[in-house]
Amino acid sequence: VTLLEQNPRWRLVPRGQAVNLRCILKNSQYPWMSWYQQDLQKQLQWLFTLRSPGDKEVKSLPGADYLATRVTDTELRLQVANMSQGRTLYCTCSAGLGANTGQLYFGEGSKLTVL
Amino acid sequence: AQSVDQPDAHVTLSEGASLELRCSYSYSAAPYLFWYVQYPGQSLQFLLKYITGDTVVKGTKGFEAEFRKSNSSFNLKKSPAHWSDSAKYFCALEGQGTGSKLSFGKGAKLTVSP
Numbered sequence: 001v002t003l004l005e006q007n008p009r010w011r012l013v014p015r016g017q018a019v020n021l022r023c024i025l026k027n028s029q030y031p032w033m034s035w036y037q038q039d040l041q042k043q044l045q046w047l048f049t050l051r052s053p054g055d056k057e058v059k060s061l062p063g064a065d066y067l068a069t070r071v072t073d074t075e076l077r078l079q080v081a082n083m084s085q086g087r088t089l090y091c092t093c094s095a096g097l098g099a100n101t102g103q104l105y106f107g108e109g110s111k112l113t114v115l
Numbered sequence: 116a117q118s119v120d121q122p123d124a125h126v127t128l129s130e131g132a133s134l135e136l137r138c139s140y141s142y143s144a145a146p147y148l149f150w151y152v153q154y155p156g157q158s159l160q161f162l163l164k165y166i167t168g169d170t171v172v173k174g175t176k177g178f179e180a181e182f183r184k185s186n187s188s189f190n191l192k193k194s195p196a197h198w199s200d201s202a203k204y205f206c207a208l209e210g211q212g213t214g215s216k217l218s219f220g221k222g223a224k225l226t227v228s229p
Contacts, residue, residue: 004158034215042153042203044219092158096215102166103149104215106159 023093121220138206
């Protein structure tokens with residue numbers, strides 16, 4: 001059984017448009033949900049960790065701007081905007097028990113390609 | 116600051132050989148260390164972790180890793196390797212109290228030829 005379901009799994013993004021990603025947690029036993037970004041070379045970089053419904057955070061990195069929202073105990077969202085033209089990016093969510101409690105579980109990722 | 120280095124981006128070996136993937140880290144306190152594996156088109160999967168205690172930890176799929184504080188390393192090992200082990204392997208570090216924020220190495224793509 002997949003613990004985390006991400007959608008969409010793939011999206012072509014017109015230049016200048018934002019895209020909204022969802023991550024659904026199937027077992028609320030792992031309440032600490034996070035977003036990671038992964039470039040074409042598969043380098044993983046932590047973006048956000050949000051614990052409680054209503055939590056929001058924003059971040060700007062070279063190549064994209066991000067807004068993460070913890071919608072409910074089982075749903076995490078990520079809005080990606082201002083992606084650089086021609087860029088491909090993977091956004092992956094994870095879930096865990098909390099600080100220093102062990103492994104994380106990861107979703108299958110969403111692939112974003114800017115036209 | 117914390118960082119993880121995996122110096123070998125690509126590792127190729129024959130089935131039946133012993134594999135060792137190198138990982139070194141930089142962190143000022145006691146680290147929590149992990150290995151994850153990613154098969155093509157799949158999500159990252161947990162292999163093993165070192166939190167404290169025995170410096171040799173065993174994980175899933177027959178893998179083990181040894182934590183060496185003296186040279187800040189956490190190398191992944193398996194013998195013998197199987198063609199199904201072909202995948203990308205990531206070493207990761209969690210700092211104390213940093214929650215779900217893992218710092219990952221760049222990964223090592225392992226190819227095991229039959």
